[in-house]
Amino acid sequence: MGLLTFKLGGVHPNPHKETSSMPIEDMPVPGELAILLSQHIGVPCEPVVKKGDVVRAGQVVGEVRQGLGVSVHAPCAGKVVAIGQAGHPVKVSVPAVILDTRTRPEGASSDEVMAGECAQSHEDWRAMTREEMVSRIREAGVVGAGGAGFPTHVKLSPPSGMVITELLVNGAECEPYLTADHRVMVECAADVVEGIAMMMKILGISHAIVGIEDNKPDAVEAMRRAVDDAALDGGQIDVIALKTKYPQGSEKQLIYALTGRKVASGALPASVGVVVQNVSTVLAVAQAIETRQPMVRRVVTVSGSGIRRQGNFRIAVGTRLRDIIDFLGGTTPDVKKIIIGGPMMGFATSDLDTPVTKTTSGIVFLSSREVDRHQGSACIRCGRCLDACPMGLESMTVALYVEAGRGKETTPFGVMDCFECGSCAFVCPAHRPLVQLIRLAKQAVRSSGAGLRK
Numbered sequence: 022m023g024l025l026t027f028k029l030g031g032v033h034p035n036p037h038k039e040t041s042s043m044p045i046e047d048m049p050v051p052g053e054l055a056i057l058l059s060q061h062i063g064v065p066c067e068p069v070v071k072k073g074d075v076v077r078a079g080q081v082v083g084e085v086r087q088g089l090g091v092s093v094h095a096p097c098a099g100k101v102v103a104i105g106q107a108g109h110p111v112k113v114s115v116p117a118v119i120l121d122t123r124t125r126p127e128g129a130s131s132d133e134v135m136a137g138e139c140a141q142s143h144e145d146w147r148a149m150t151r152e153e154m155v156s157r158i159r160e161a162g163v164v165g166a167g168g169a170g171f172p173t174h175v176k177l178s179p180p181s182g183m184v185i186t187e188l189l190v191n192g193a194e195c196e197p198y199l200t201a202d203h204r205v206m207v208e209c210a211a212d213v214v215e216g217i218a219m220m221m222k223i224l225g226i227s228h229a230i231v232g233i234e235d236n237k238p239d240a241v242e243a244m245r246r247a248v249d250d251a252a253l254d255g256g257q258i259d260v261i262a263l264k265t266k267y268p269q270g271s272e273k274q275l276i277y278a279l280t281g282r283k284v285a286s287g288a289l290p291a292s293v294g295v296v297v298q299n300v301s302t303v304l305a306v307a308q309a310i311e312t313r314q315p316m317v318r319r320v321v322t323v324s325g326s327g328i329r330r331q332g333n334f335r336i337a338v339g340t341r342l343r344d345i346i347d348f349l350g351g352t353t354p355d356v357k358k359i360i361i362g363g364p365m366m367g368f369a370t371s372d373l374d375t376p377v378t379k380t381t382s383g384i385v386f387l388s389s390r391e392v393d394r395h396q397g398s399a400c401i402r403c404g405r406c407l408d409a410c411p412m413g414l415e416s417m418t419v420a421l422y423v424e425a426g427r428g429k430e431t432t433p434f435g436v437m438d439c440f441e442c443g444s445c446a447f448v449c450p451a452h453r454p455l456v457q458l459i460r461l462a463k464q465a466v467r468s469s470g471a472g473l474r475k
């Protein structure tokens with residue numbers, strides 16, 4: 022039997038995993054941080070500090086008073102110099118707490134300067150109740166680190182009536198260039214396995230499966246070794262090598278690859294008995310439960326030939342792109358495009374004041390030779406986009422409808438099931454901007470009130 026994978030579609034972009042063997046380095050905290058008040062799916066945070074306040078490392082600076090969401094915290098001690106605006110990878114600009122990290126609270130010792138850096142006592146999670154563990158995850162502001170930032174404590178509290186049998190841990194990291202999850206699995210495998218065991222306890226289950234693409238054999242080995250060394254109290258964690266195929270790490274494709282179960286259109290993974298968590302989220306959960314460490318730093322891959330030094334860096338949330346560029350010696354003269362995330366699903370930005378958020382897995386600096394500069398032309402009806410789509414969607418038809426001003430009529434083509442993986446655009450010989458056209462179709466459907474599935 023071959024390696025497990027999803028059935029429909031999929032593509033094989035150049036992996037560009039040049040940073041996969043580069044160990045995680047700590048980037049020093051810059052003199053100023055821009056901590057976005059909108060870093061998760063749900064209601065944005067309200068600031069709970071004001072200009073002139075001096076805050077301690079790990080202090081809450083923004084919270085959600087009502088509705089879905091979690092707090093944001095100060096990664097570092099400092100003085101609030103403004104409640105202003107800062108660039109957002111998707112929403113262009115959102116409110117932010119601007120923190121001068123050179124001003125420290127009176128009496129703060131040097132080990133209080135950076136949240137999570139000081140030696141903290143590890144508490145025994147096995148003695149905690151599930152409710153206490155979930156509450157620590159919420160208080161630490163943990164959100165899905167590999168995607169859009171859904172609050173993790175909510176994902177770990179599935180709707181009543183839904184029976185969860187497995188936790189699936191996403192270590193696929195199928196996006197080209199990105200290797201942050203890879204390094205987390207290699208360097209922090211024991212903590213990730215501990216986090217998996219914690220989540221199994223919260224969910225009341227005894228089985229978890231970690232899916233890792235087979236282009237990361239060292240991660241598979243490190244995770245298997247960590248599982249062998251862990252005290253699992255009768256639980257079972259399987260570490261499975263998956264076929265390397267994009268988009269292996271998307272939720273529905275991963276669920277199918279690891280369990281053979283299909284999630285219906287608009288349904289939650291819980292409807293087929295699973296909860297899916299990304300490895301970096303699992304690590305944040307372990308730290309939140311054991312040491313109450315808030316989600317204030319994360320591992321980010323900085324890659325592409327448009328930056329002078331590449332690698333994997335542990336970066337404070339709120340660190341601006343321009344400070345990262347300075348730290349790495351600048352961009353190269355032929356840098357053409359900066360993408361937050363990976364090149365398949367990430368978002369291009371030219372605003373160097375955009376900061377790292379809890380969900381920034383990578384920043385890719387593409388040079389002119391790495392950017393597709395072809396002009397889009399008319400569809401030649403070759404059908405390659407349909408063959409590549411993991412959801413079996415006719416993106417060419419959706420695109421034609423949008424161009425004809427009929428975007429809101431695209432629900433029958435399943436446009437709302439498109440998760441914008443970019444596989445269709447990747448294979449299109451006419452270089453059609455299919456993902457952009459699909460986004461326009463989705464907007465048209467949403468504003469017409471038709472096709473809402475969730």
Ligand code: SF4
Nearest residue numbers: 410439441442443445
């Ligand atoms: S972007 Fe959407 S339509 Fe295109 S391949 Fe991905 S899921 Fe299919």
Ligand code: SF4
Nearest residue numbers: 400401403404406449
């Ligand atoms: S791949 Fe491009 S050219 Fe071919 S059918 Fe799809 S949209 Fe048309």
